Amino acid sequence: MLYTLLIYLDEKQFASLPAAEQNRVHQACGAWHEELVRSGHSRGANGLQPSALTATLRERDGRVVVTDGPFAETREILGGFELLECKDRTEAIAIARRFPALQAGATLELRPNVIGNECRAG
Amino acid sequence: MHYLLLVYENTERWSQLPDTGKRQVSDACYQWHDGLTRLGQARAAVGLHPPETATIVRNRGGRIEVVDGPFAETKEVLGGFEHIECKDLDAALAAAKTFPALKAGFAMEVRPVLV
Amino acid sequence: MPLDELYRREYGRILASLIRRLRDITLAEDALQEAFAAAVRLWPEQGPPENPVAWLMVTARHKAIDQLRRRTLAENKHEEMITLATPEENAPVPQDTLRLIFTCCHPSLAREAQVALTLRTVCGLSTEEIARAFLVPVPTLAQRLVRAKTKIRLAGIPYEVPDDDELPERLEPVLATLYLVFNEGYSASFGPELVRGNLCAEAIRLGRQLVELLPEAREPRGLLALMLLNDSRRATRTDATGAIVLLEDQDRSRWDRERIAEGAALVESALRGGPPGLYAVQAAIAALHAQAPTWSETDWPQIVQLYGILLRLHPSPVVALNRAAAVAMAEGCERGLALMAGIDLPGYHLLPAARADLLRRLGRRPEAAAAYREALALVNNDAERRYLEGRLREVEAGKP
Numbered sequence: 001m002l003y004t005l006l007i008y009l010d011e012k013q014f015a016s017l018p019a020a021e022q023n024r025v026h027q028a029c030g031a032w033h034e035e036l037v038r039s040g041h042s043r044g045a046n047g048l049q050p051s052a053l054t055a056t057l058r059e060r061d062g063r064v065v066v067t068d069g070p071f072a073e074t075r076e077i078l079g080g081f082e083l084l085e086c087k088d089r090t091e092a093i094a095i096a097r098r099f100p101a102l103q104a105g106a107t108l109e110l111r112p113n114v115i116g117n118e119c120r121a122g
Numbered sequence: 123m124h125y126l127l128l129v130y131e132n133t134e135r136w137s138q139l140p141d142t143g144k145r146q147v148s149d150a151c152y153q154w155h156d157g158l159t160r161l162g163q164a165r166a167a168v169g170l171h172p173p174e175t176a177t178i179v180r181n182r183g184g185r186i187e188v189v190d191g192p193f194a195e196t197k198e199v200l201g202g203f204e205h206i207e208c209k210d211l212d213a214a215l216a217a218a219k220t221f222p223a224l225k226a227g228f229a230m231e232v233r234p235v236l237v
Numbered sequence: 238m239p240l241d242e243l244y245r246r247e248y249g250r251i252l253a254s255l256i257r258r259l260r261d262i263t264l265a266e267d268a269l270q271e272a273f274a275a276a277v278r279l280w281p282e283q284g285p286p287e288n289p290v291a292w293l294m295v296t297a298r299h300k301a302i303d304q305l306r307r308r309t310l311a312e313n314k315h316e317e318m319i320t321l322a323t324p325e326e327n328a329p330v331p332q333d334t335l336r337l338i339f340t341c342c343h344p345s346l347a348r349e350a351q352v353a354l355t356l357r358t359v360c361g362l363s364t365e366e367i368a369r370a371f372l373v374p375v376p377t378l379a380q381r382l383v384r385a386k387t388k389i390r391l392a393g394i395p396y397e398v399p400d401d402d403e404l405p406e407r408l409e410p411v412l413a414t415l416y417l418v419f420n421e422g423y424s425a426s427f428g429p430e431l432v433r434g435n436l437c438a439e440a441i442r443l444g445r446q447l448v449e450l451l452p453e454a455r456e457p458r459g460l461l462a463l464m465l466l467n468d469s470r471r472a473t474r475t476d477a478t479g480a481i482v483l484l485e486d487q488d489r490s491r492w493d494r495e496r497i498a499e500g501a502a503l504v505e506s507a508l509r510g511g512p513p514g515l516y517a518v519q520a521a522i523a524a525l526h527a528q529a530p531t532w533s534e535t536d537w538p539q540i541v542q543l544y545g546i547l548l549r550l551h552p553s554p555v556v557a558l559n560r561a562a563a564v565a566m567a568e569g570c571e572r573g574l575a576l577m578a579g580i581d582l583p584g585y586h587l588l589p590a591a592r593a594d595l596l597r598r599l600g601r602r603p604e605a606a607a608a609y610r611e612a613l614a615l616v617n618n619d620a621e622r623r624y625l626e627g628r629l630r631e632v633e634a635g636k637p
Contacts, residue, residue: 004168006200008193044166046126046205047236052384053392055215055232055345059224066215066344071130071231074194078128080236081203083168089177096179097186108179109193114169114202123393210395211345212403232345234392 002043002113003092005082005099009106010075011050017104028100033082041095043083051077076107083113124165124207124235125214127221131201133172135227143226150222158206158217169202198229205235238289240276247290248273248361251297253333257396259301262358262386268304272297291327334359335398335450338443341385342411343394350385351414357382360439370421370436404454411447412460412516415440419464423471437468448503455507459517462503466523469496481624485532497527518547537567554582562591570595586615590625593632602632 014022036042051070058065070077086092089110096108136144158164176191192199208214211232218230238246248269255265272293286292341354352371356362362370368378388394399407422436444461451457473487501524507517522543529535544560557580565573574595582588593608609629616622 004170048126049234049236049391053234053388057215057218057224057230057232064219064224068345068347071229072196093177093179093188102179102181102186105181107193109191110177110179111170112175114171210393212395
């Protein structure tokens with residue numbers, strides 16, 4: 001099964017941590033990811049630049065409008081993701097529990113992926 | 123440059139579409155992805171099952187808890203993303219602008235990726 | 238040419254060319270500042286160089302190379318060094334100014350960032366000047382500029398003029414930014430000083446550049462015309478005490494005829510060759526006002542017609558309000574009042590103010606007083622407040 005772990009974090013809160021702590025969390029997350037690559041669970045990962053660097057596109061009256069800033073004005077924003085291949089959700093949750101940034105206030109959302117051209121549920 | 127095109131969908135509008143309409147939009151999105159692959163821009167694409175299928179893992183007072191998702195109870199939810207590599211932001215915006223589901227009320231967020 | 242005048246005229250153009258070579262706005266800004274500082278030091282001693290612009294460009298490039306050399310020790314910046322070492326033209330390339338304008342006004346930057354960045358880089362205004370003009374604390378504005386430049390770098394906002402098929406869409410934020418700068422100077426939305434001529438002058442200067450650089454585009458001409466025509470009346474918009482003088486009461490003999498002639502000619506050419514654009518139609522309205530010998534001899538029926546076109550292009554209650562005011566002049570106050578009754582503009586002081594004005598003309602004084610009070614509860618600008626208070630006193634005193 002393919003899952004996506006969506007990593008949400010409060011950018012302000014994270015930025016308020018001491019630099020040494022931020023570096024420690026970054027390094028721990030890197031090690032967590034490397035371990036998943038070695039064990040064959042990771043199918044790729046991306047960290048995102050801060051939400052301030054975002055542009056959002058919407059269609060309004062038949063034309064696409066580009067605006068500054070993230071789509072959702074929320075305190076916690078998507079900071080990155082990890083693609084997991086696991087035998088089941090239990091295994092994926094076990095991996096998620098070990099994610100080091102949880103201790104620094106991050107939240108993970110685990111969502112199953114749509115495979116190939118299958119029409120998704122719902 | 124690497125960019126992530128995050129797809130946000132309006133679940134209300136989507137659920138009102140007839141099945142044939144859903145199929146049409148969804149097929150057009152696959153074609154859009156194939157087009158980006160031919161241009162050599164597509165790196166990875168992920169479609170997500172709806173937010174009801176989500177599980178949340180978080181830290182509450184020092185212990186990790188696992189609860190039913192989704193993370194944010196909003197009308198517009200993350201439906202998937204496309205990782206592309208291209209020259210600059212304008213090239214990424216040009217790819218995003220042709221995303222067929224924008225016509226079905228979806229929005230797309232373009233974020234540069236840390237490399 | 239004195240150095241400060243040279244700075245005003247050439248800063249943005251030289252900077253634009255440096256940015257293209259350096260691919261780094263901050264580095265280019267620092268290098269150009271250093272070059273101007275060197276000029277302040279050296280020119281009085283040695284006499285100004287034969288070609289001051291070329292001198293500044295070469296000096297700035299050397300300053301940038303020095304900086305990069307210091308950086309190269311820490312990082313790998315060989316590529317940039319090679320690009321810089323190659324010989325190049327020593328005069329600014331006009332196309333670079335256009336690149337810089339489109340980068341500063343990229344739609345993925347917030348409008349306030351677009352405005353600040355354009356004024357700082359293209360116009361060469363200092364952070365302090367911009368902060369003062371927009372009543373923002375200097376550190377806030379400085380941070381806004383740093384963030385915008387970081388976003389340009391990290392988000393990969395290109396330094397290019399958009400292709401022809403993208404151009405109309407990408408021009409919109411550019412024109413909107415210019416018009417915002419102009420309006421900020423023309424009628425401050427708050428604060429004590431009504432007219433801040435410097436911003437108007439910068440917006441017009443930039444508008445001229447844009448028209449020159451994009452001779453095919455019609456809307457830049459429309460916008461330039463609109464700014465010139467409004468600016469032609471700037472001196473008569475307030476009296477010696479800073480109080481507002483309405484268009485109706487302004488001394489038309491003091492309007493700037495040169496600006497009016499230039500603006501009117503631009504309107505003509507902006508309206509030719511395709512469907513009318515938003516700015517061109519507004520400029521056409523401004524031209525009719527500017528060319529009317531008196532308020533009552535204004536061509537009101539045509540102004541009503543133009544507002545009708547504007548309303549179709551850009552349906553908005555503010556445009557509907559302006560149209561209703563013109564209808565009142567063309568067809569009578571009652572007709573205008575009836576139209577205003579159908580306009581919904583919560584929190585906008587000019588709607589009750591316009592209604593009050595028509596009621597006063599009709600001699601319906603108690604209703605006029607109530608509408609003036611409604612407008613006074615919403616107004617922010619000191620000069621407008623004083624005007625409305627004056628009118629309220631008049632209708633309360635029973636003056637016609």
